[in-house]
Amino acid sequence: MKTNYIKSILFTGILACTLPACTNDLELTPKYELTSASLYNDFTNYKSVLAKLYAGYAVTGQKGPDGLADVSGFDEGKSNYIRAYWQLQELSTDEAVIAWNDGTIFDIHDMDWTSNNEYIRMMYDRIYYQISICNEFIRETSDEKLSGRNITGNNLQEAKNYRAEVRLLRAMSYWHALDLFGNVPFVTEIDKVGAFFPPQMSRKDLFAYVESELKALETELVPARQNEFARADQATAWMVLTKLYLNAEVYTGQQRYTDAITYANKIIGAGYTLDSEYRKLFLADNNTSNEIIFRVAFDGQKTKTWGGTTFLVHAPIGGNMNAAEFGVNGGWGGLRTTKNIVTLFPDATGTQDKRAMFYSNGQNLEINDIATFTEGYSITKYRNVNAAGQAGSDPSGTHTDNDYPMFRLADVYLMYAEAVLRGGTGGDAATALQYINQLRQRAYGNTSGNITAANLNLDFILDERARELKWEGHRRTDLIRYGQFVSGNYVWPWKGGVKEGRAVDAFRVLYPLPTSDLTANPNLVQNTGY
Known part of the structure; x- marks a missing residue:
C-alpha cells in the first residue's frame, strides 16, 4: 500500500483542490497568487491539497491527461512540468534532438531561441504556477491560522510537516528558476493575494534565499527515507x-x-x-x-499526462523499433541523441557498458536532418514494462507507470x-x-x-x-x-544551428524571461543579450 500511496491520491487531490483561477492570470498578467482560504478550514482537505502540489510536477490540469488546464496559452500536454524542464535541459545539449517541427522547438537545439519561444514560456509559467500554489498553502497553514482554525494535537504536527514539505517544493522551483533564468520575479506567502507587480530578485540573492530556506528546513522535514512514498x-x-x-x-x-x-x-x-x-x-x-532519493510519481491510470515518463517512453520510439517491447501502443518518432554521447561508450550495443542503451538498427549515427527520426540513435532506457517484461497498468498502452527519478x-x-x-x-x-x-x-x-x-x-x-x-x-x-555549453571548445551536431556545431553567444547560459511577463510586469529587466 505504501508504494502506491501518492499515486492513488494524486488524481483525487486534483479534483479536491479547485485552484484553476490563476491560469488566466498567468496568461495575461503577473498575478502569481491565488486564494482558496475556505478550503483550509477543514483539516481533512489538507492531504488532498498537498497531493495537488506534488501533482504539479506530474499532471497539467484538473482533468487528466488534458482538459481544465492549470496554465493556459499553449498546448496543455506539452507544458507538463517535467517535460518542459527536460526539454530545456536536454534539447539544448549534445544529449537530445527532436524530430518534430512544432512551433519553436528546433530553436532549443539550434540555440537561437528568443524571448517569444513558447517552450521557454511553458517552463517559466509552470515554475510560477507551482510557486503560487505552494505560497498559498504556506500562507494558509501559518501557526496563527492553524491556531485560529483550532487545528491541534496530531493534526497540528501533521499540518506543520506538510508545510515544511511545501516550502521545500517551492525552494526546488525557485532553484529551477535560478538555474534556467537567473534573475526572476520573487514572491512568497508574505505578499498579499491579488494582482501586483513582483520585484525582480538577482541570481545571487535568489541563491541565498534558496540556501537559507533549505537549511532552515533541515530540522523540520521528516528524516531521510522515513516519509510516505514519493513525498x-x-x-x-x-x-x-x-x-x-x-x-x-x-x-x-x-x-x-x-x-x-x-x-x-x-x-x-x-x-x-x-x-x-x-x-x-x-x-x-x-x-x-x-536508489531514488526523490521521484515524480506516475501511474498509467491515475496520473495520465502527455508529459513526464509518457513522453520519455513514447517519444524515442520510431523507425524499426517495436513499441510493444516498451509496453506502449506506439511510438511518437521524436527523440534521439547525437554521436557525441554514443561515442562515450566502448560500443553502442551495451555489450560492455550496459548503460549504453541505444537503438541503432536502421538508424544513422550522423544527423544530417534533425527532422528525420532515423538520423541519430534512439535511447531506450525508459520502458513501460516491469523487470519481468510485463507492460504497465494502462490497458490502452498509452500512459506509463514509470516514476521520474529526479x-x-x-x-x-x-x-x-x-x-x-x-x-x-x-x-x-x-x-x-x-x-x-x-x-x-x-x-x-x-x-x-x-x-x-x-x-x-x-x-x-x-x-x-x-x-x-x-x-x-x-x-x-x-x-x-x-564551460562547454556555449563555447567553441566543445561542439556537437547542430549546436548553433549548423551541422558540425559552433560556438554561440555567451549570454545563452541563461534563458530569457518571456516577453509576456516582461510586458505585464514593469519591474522586470530582461537578461543580457535578449
Missing part, C-alpha cells in the same frame, strides 16, 4: 543543497565545493543503496528502488567525486574513486570497467555523468559548469 524528506533538501553548492560558482561567482561534499556525505550516510541493475531504475516498477544516489557519488577534484574538503580522492568504480562495476557487471586514480579527473567525471545520467535532465547545467 520529500531531509535527503531531498540535502540533494538540492548539494546541487546548489556544486554550481555556486556559476550562480554567484563563489566556490562552495566543501559545502557540496558536506551535504553529499549526509545523503550517502542516510542509507540509500545502488540498485543492482541499472536498467531497473527506469522501468514501470521503479517505485521499488532504494534525484538518485549515483548522482550524489558523481557530485562528491567532482567536488573533491575541484578542491573541496571533507572528502578524499580514494573514496571518490571507490564511488565511481561502484557505478562502473554495476554498469559492466564486473571490475573490467574500473578506473585507476590516474584516470580520475574532471573531464572523466563530465563524461561519466553523461554515461550514467543521460536523459535525466542534468546535461545543460553540467555543460555550463564545465
Whole structure:
C-alpha cells in the first residue's frame, strides 16, 4: 500500500483542490497568487491539497491527461512540468534532438531561441504556477491560522510537516528558476493575494534565499527515507543543497565545493543503496528502488499526462523499433541523441557498458536532418514494462507507470567525486574513486570497467555523468559548469544551428524571461543579450 500511496491520491487531490483561477492570470498578467482560504478550514482537505502540489510536477490540469488546464496559452500536454524542464535541459545539449517541427522547438537545439519561444514560456509559467500554489498553502497553514482554525494535537504536527514539505517544493522551483533564468520575479506567502507587480530578485540573492530556506528546513522535514512514498524528506533538501553548492560558482561567482561534499556525505550516510541493475531504475516498477532519493510519481491510470515518463517512453520510439517491447501502443518518432554521447561508450550495443542503451538498427549515427527520426540513435532506457517484461497498468498502452527519478544516489557519488577534484574538503580522492568504480562495476557487471586514480579527473567525471545520467535532465547545467555549453571548445551536431556545431553567444547560459511577463510586469529587466 505504501508504494502506491501518492499515486492513488494524486488524481483525487486534483479534483479536491479547485485552484484553476490563476491560469488566466498567468496568461495575461503577473498575478502569481491565488486564494482558496475556505478550503483550509477543514483539516481533512489538507492531504488532498498537498497531493495537488506534488501533482504539479506530474499532471497539467484538473482533468487528466488534458482538459481544465492549470496554465493556459499553449498546448496543455506539452507544458507538463517535467517535460518542459527536460526539454530545456536536454534539447539544448549534445544529449537530445527532436524530430518534430512544432512551433519553436528546433530553436532549443539550434540555440537561437528568443524571448517569444513558447517552450521557454511553458517552463517559466509552470515554475510560477507551482510557486503560487505552494505560497498559498504556506500562507494558509501559518501557526496563527492553524491556531485560529483550532487545528491541534496530531493534526497540528501533521499540518506543520506538510508545510515544511511545501516550502521545500517551492525552494526546488525557485532553484529551477535560478538555474534556467537567473534573475526572476520573487514572491512568497508574505505578499498579499491579488494582482501586483513582483520585484525582480538577482541570481545571487535568489541563491541565498534558496540556501537559507533549505537549511532552515533541515530540522523540520521528516528524516531521510522515513516519509510516505514519493513525498520529500531531509535527503531531498540535502540533494538540492548539494546541487546548489556544486554550481555556486556559476550562480554567484563563489566556490562552495566543501559545502557540496558536506551535504553529499549526509545523503550517502542516510542509507540509500545502488540498485543492482541499472536498467531497473527506469522501468514501470521503479517505485521499488532504494536508489531514488526523490521521484515524480506516475501511474498509467491515475496520473495520465502527455508529459513526464509518457513522453520519455513514447517519444524515442520510431523507425524499426517495436513499441510493444516498451509496453506502449506506439511510438511518437521524436527523440534521439547525437554521436557525441554514443561515442562515450566502448560500443553502442551495451555489450560492455550496459548503460549504453541505444537503438541503432536502421538508424544513422550522423544527423544530417534533425527532422528525420532515423538520423541519430534512439535511447531506450525508459520502458513501460516491469523487470519481468510485463507492460504497465494502462490497458490502452498509452500512459506509463514509470516514476521520474529526479534525484538518485549515483548522482550524489558523481557530485562528491567532482567536488573533491575541484578542491573541496571533507572528502578524499580514494573514496571518490571507490564511488565511481561502484557505478562502473554495476554498469559492466564486473571490475573490467574500473578506473585507476590516474584516470580520475574532471573531464572523466563530465563524461561519466553523461554515461550514467543521460536523459535525466542534468546535461545543460553540467555543460555550463564545465564551460562547454556555449563555447567553441566543445561542439556537437547542430549546436548553433549548423551541422558540425559552433560556438554561440555567451549570454545563452541563461534563458530569457518571456516577453509576456516582461510586458505585464514593469519591474522586470530582461537578461543580457535578449
